[in-house]
Amino acid sequence: MSNLKAVAEHSKVSIATVSRVINNDPKVSRETVLKVQASIAALEYKPNRVAQRLRSSNSKTKLLGLIIPDIQNPFFVDVVRGVEDYAYQNNFAVMIGNFGQDEKKEKLYLDIFQSENIDGLIVAPIHGKDKGIENLVKKNIPVVCIDRGLTEIDVDVVKVDNELGAFNAIDHLLNMGHKRIAFISGNFKIPTYIERMSGYKKALEKHGVPFDESLVFARNTDYKSGFEIAQKILELEQRPTAIFSGNNLLTLGALEAIHAENIKIPEEISIIGFDDMPWSISLNPPLTAVRQPGFDMGRKAAEMLYERIANPGKKKENVILKTELMLRKSTTRIE
Amino acid sequence: MSNLKAVAEHSKVSIATVSRVINNDPKVSRETVLKVQASIAALEYKPNRVAQRLRSSNSKTKLLGLIIPDIQNPFFVDVVRGVEDYAYQNNFAVMIGNFGQDEKKEKLYLDIFQSENIDGLIVAPIHGKDKGIENLVKKNIPVVCIDRGLTEIDVDVVKVDNELGAFNAIDHLLNMGHKRIAFISGNFKIPTYIERMSGYKKALEKHGVPFDESLVFARNTDYKSGFEIAQKILELEQRPTAIFSGNNLLTLGALEAIHAENIKIPEEISIIGFDDMPWSISLNPPLTAVRQPGFDMGRKAAEMLYERIANPGKKKENVILKTELMLRKSTTRIE
DNA sequence: ATTTGTCATGTAAACGTTTACATTTATCAA
DNA sequence: TTGATAAATGTAAACGTTTACATGACAAAT
Structure with missing residues (x-):
């Protein structure tokens, strides 16, 4: 994979200038921009997201974590789709962990995601007093709970009545x-x-x-x-x-x-x-x-996470959506 | 988040030694190991996987990419579960992308995963001549195709007859x-x-x-x-x-x-x-x-990916599993 | 006493970025 | 001519690791 250095050499500028071009820094001449862009195209350069994330947490290439209890449950699949829909439109990548109602596994994903420097997390806590998630919230890592809230601590929640x-x-x-x-x-x-x-x-x-x-x-x-x-x-x-x-x-x-x-x-x-x-x-x-x-819940959660990332100090929100009873044929009147 | 440096200072050794302890390097005295482990526990240190991945690709904290066509399809959900099952047992993290049969979205995930420095990829190609995936294979990034193969190039495949x-x-x-x-x-x-x-x-x-x-x-x-x-x-x-x-x-x-x-x-x-x-x-x-x-296919694919990562030169494999006709009540004889 | 070897540890470079700061060059006012 | 200002670019440190290499201490062999 080509890197900044290769592009810099190819277009005979410094890597700083290349970085500026990539990040649309206005302080670079039109001429240089064109030259560098040509090199980027020629070398098929793609920024290394790992290095970007290591260097600075407020880069534009965000990574979201999504932790769900059971991917076999179509409801959570809908949630995933909703989250992904929003993420895709906003150029996020989503890392999904499915813990299958296994508390240890949930904890593992929490740890992994954290050390992957995710920019934010959407999670359906396994129970209301989930210490792992509480910790993240306390560390000011943006977290939105979905489907289930947390009892001990104030946190963004999207759920249903x-x-x-x-x-x-x-x-x-x-x-x-x-x-x-x-x-x-x-x-x-x-x-x-x-x-x-x-x-x-x-x-x-x-x-x-x-x-x-x-x-x-x-x-x-x-x-x-x-x-x-x-x-x-x-x-x-x-x-x-x-x-x-x-x-x-x-x-x-x-x-x-x-x-x-x-x-x-x-x-x-x-x-x-x-x-x-x-x-x-x-x-x-x-x-x-x-x-x-489910889809709307996922989408809303992603949206709220986005806002929380942009504005960490903002007041926590609690969104409660409505359910709907779909009457079909599996119930009948009895005397 | 505490880092190597903090642990090093806390236990009064160099960061190299701490790193060695973390990676179970035998060349460190029992005494120091204990001291460092105590510091690690005290500071709740967790290695930063982003830095690990940036520094070296053959670390133990692997990241797998999984790209599927449609997460609403229960078959692919089974595949995901299979992959995850194996990954979990072997301490991998899995990043999932769902492209919803949208070729652009598949391409985007391919790019993202690549610049996330994934150690390997499991993917169900949108069609048999998928250039994006061909490129990865040519770059020697470990790839296993699932459900569908590639026609133009030799690659590991798990599918069904x-x-x-x-x-x-x-x-x-x-x-x-x-x-x-x-x-x-x-x-x-x-x-x-x-x-x-x-x-x-x-x-x-x-x-x-x-x-x-x-x-x-x-x-x-x-x-x-x-x-x-x-x-x-x-x-x-x-x-x-x-x-x-x-x-x-x-x-x-x-x-x-x-x-x-x-x-x-x-x-x-x-x-x-x-x-x-x-x-x-x-x-x-x-x-x-x-x-x-589906579950077995996912598991097998993850296993093959693991082997390919360990041994990139190995001959490509083509695993074809059997289907089974489940006879129930939706068909009947006619004259 | 000197050499050799082993073991434990430290030093510093590297991974690919971003970014504060420094430098260069050009432009213009006095 | 000089100095000030602005614009464009470069230099180098930093993010948190891993790891080749260097160093130091000590024991064993000569």
Whole structure:
């Protein structure tokens, strides 16, 4: 790879001048600019971003870190796309780390990204008291949390009104006459699930239905957990008439379990999923789901990160987007 | 962030010695090692990977680039997971770029990754004559192609036997009596679709069914294309009895179109998709599909990249994995 | 006592940039 | 002519590492 020195020699100027041309410094004569640009083209010179980042943190070639809990979850894929969309338009590169709900792995990525001198980080914390992320914030490294916030410290957040989203889903089921509604949740260390649980409870309360702890199942947030928990639910002596499932993958896993038992949805059991998918309509049956605007969340987070980088002192922001209940065919009225 | 110098001062040795301790150089006394390690811990020192990469390319802190065509496609998500799995175990960081089948964006990521001094690249080329990737290979930057190869140049490749995969799918349909089989393909610039097309033709040939060009539709590889092409197919005067769809997203899009028209699968039309998904069983109806081992492909590619980095001169490898036809309920026999 | 060798450590150059500061040259006012 | 000012360019330090080479201390061999 050719470097500044090569270009400088080729156009018979100093490397400082070449650097100035690259950075559009006005203090260089038109003549020299043209000469240097010709050399740059001739040698196919590309600035070395590693050297740029080592030398100065406020260069124009920014590097963003993005840490997500589970890339298999289409919701987070949407988030990634949103972040990338904004980054691409603004000439950032994005480094992605997927920690698969593994706290150690999250910590590793935090360390790596930090020592890669990233200019900013977008992260969905594994829990609300994440010390690693708190540290970054304290060090004044620009951080935006997505999907989940931090409880101990003030930080930029983009999330969704999880409580209301869950409330509306459960309210809908209760309105249709359901009383025994199982909740397949993710781990309650994760803030989102605490909030969804709270919405679940509030809806029950509103309808005067007593809360039954034995209907709540919290494990991991993957396909397999959804499958296994649903199996258990279906075996219950007094089977619930409806299932509320906490995320995309849990829903898909639960569907597999239900289909494996040849149980009819919604005639024998209703189901609502948190997280919509483009192909929800093609599921058997078309799935009623709580839609989160993943792409928009990603884009917004990137935008906020950009602003935070430009203006580190600025007041922390807390953006809460709305969910939408997509009514389809996986729920029905019962007497 | 503390640096070598700070650690050196803290433990009253030179920075060279500290560096040696970090890199486990045996030529340093036990006593000093302990002293330095204590300082490292006290100051929470983390090596700066940017400086490491600038200084030497054969350090232990490697950075891999991964460029994929479409992160919305669950197949590529599996690939990402496979790559990451291997990378994580071997202490690499992975930088992901998603180019969304946009050639310009692919080029941009190629440039960025190169100027980030990546140690190696895993990429699914947008087409077989990708000059950008050819250049990297010529510059002796370790590259492994995944899902798709390069025609003009010898390079490491991990892919799947697309021709045979498609052949088996079409053969299955023909065996069930189908003769008019539509093919929803991606763009024929992409090598995979050329190969799948070839398998499609060979199967027709085997059964003596004449090839009908008007049944082949090639556009993009996204959900929307699948939806729109399927709409067209359903409007055909003499409607095909079966659809073979070229990838995950095309299949899901096509399903939506079919369901929107209230057409029964498989009674009124059969469908086989290239690419299986974990939740294929929960689709309406459970989808018959050609499974590709995405995770294994990613893992294998990372492994090959690792070997190529260690041994750049080694002979290029061409790994072709097998597909598997997953028989479910979306196809039926016709007379 | 001198030489040789080994081990531990230090010194300084290098990686490719950016940038504060210094230098050169030209322009113009007095 | 001199000095001041401005414009264009160059010089060199810095970012945080790694590493070839130099140095120094000490023990063993002569």
